[in-house]
Amino acid sequence: MNQSKRFLDIVTDIRDMIRREKIKPGNRIPSERELAEKLQVGRSTLREALRSLELLGLIETRRGEGTFLSDHRNHQLVEVLSTFILQDTQSQEDVWQTRLIHEISAIRTICQNSKLASLKVWDSFRNRLNENESLYREDFVRELMVLSGNRLSLKIWFLLQQYSGNPYQEPVTEDEKEMLLPLLAALEQQDMSSAIDLFKTWSSWLQKGRMQNGNDTRDL
Amino acid sequence: MNQSKRFLDIVTDIRDMIRREKIKPGNRIPSERELAEKLQVGRSTLREALRSLELLGLIETRRGEGTFLSDHRNHQLVEVLSTFILQDTQSQEDVWQTRLIHEISAIRTICQNSKLASLKVWDSFRNRLNENESLYREDFVRELMVLSGNRLSLKIWFLLQQYSGNPYQEPVTEDEKEMLLPLLAALEQQDMSSAIDLFKTWSSWLQKGRMQNGNDTRDL
């Protein structure tokens, strides 16, 4: 059963660690030797995971200095692309809706792929919810997008996500557990319609909160 | 002077080799030991590159068998890998799928909006089909996108459409009437599931035609 690739586990382990230790973009993460020791893996295996993350643009390495979480918010390309796509889109509602389109489509794909049903990711998320570990909303949804397997959709989603206000950049609250735990269950059982309904419920719950705050679109 | 990461060079080297040797999706690429020897790098360094490509979904590895070019994808993505950090995913398959996501979402919205059911547009299209007037595929689908009311989605769709090859820039053929007329009917009756099924059928019919033509891989 456990023929899963080690380096993929390490990728998620590292991500978990980053969240747990609250490492922020630009911060340094432990050295390769340190991480290898902590995760009980060889350094070369660990490096395979790190190099993958680097190719994805999630981390930066500087020889002699260390490895750093890359600040994707400063990515120039993101700026260029977004101004291109979002030029004259005044409607925040459209951004929200379009992002939702991609998310729900991802859920559809996931529920149709039986290989994705029995994945340790679900357990991981469930634990983090039950354990009251800090879990960022964005991290959960991004995982869905990644699992869907459509990289382009993932990229579009990522852009939209940055323009959807900030609810995604905050941890899940106590109230949301009641929606997310059933959602995890539905995903595991490949119950597509339930999963979509639950996700929509969560999403509109988030949107409601966003409207009240409304201090969005602050930076950029 | 050679600041560039070795494993990034390897990524592009592998891409070049794949192109040179005309390795096609599903084919096996040389073993790690062989590649390491050929490229004059250590095996672990080579593996860092391979693992990155694997995480990107470009290759598959099967223990005991070998490493294979991933099926569903198009190596056009490999093209872009050199400039990867400025990621610009170009998998044709992803583009197609993502465009489909937006189109089907538009159909969903249309079917849910009763105001759109009794519209003279449907009659107009029906007539043009029956009258054998020349009707461009793109015109029809664009109308769907417009009707959905999401301008951002329309905009993204338009971009994707330009990258999806040219089947959209040609008139509908005789064969397609059998799919499009029922589709129009389903839209009028707000029969969402039928409409989606019919549209998918049409879409995959188009894609099939595209595959036969496009023996491209002609580089950019």
Place this chain on the structure above:
DNA sequence: AAAATATGAGTGGCCAGACCACTTTCAAAT
């Protein structure tokens, strides 16, 4: 005292060699 220089610890980059687990192949045994 200030500035230039040397040192050493820590880091990522890379490599060679060694096992292991697994799949395929093909020759030997039945």
Place this chain on the structure above:
DNA sequence: ATTTGAAAGTGGTCTGGCCACTCATATTTT
């Protein structure tokens, strides 16, 4: 002719080592 099993080949992983680079500190030079 079929089954069995040994060998070769492959990816997965680990160890230990060396190099190149950065940075803070100590040392020497001015």
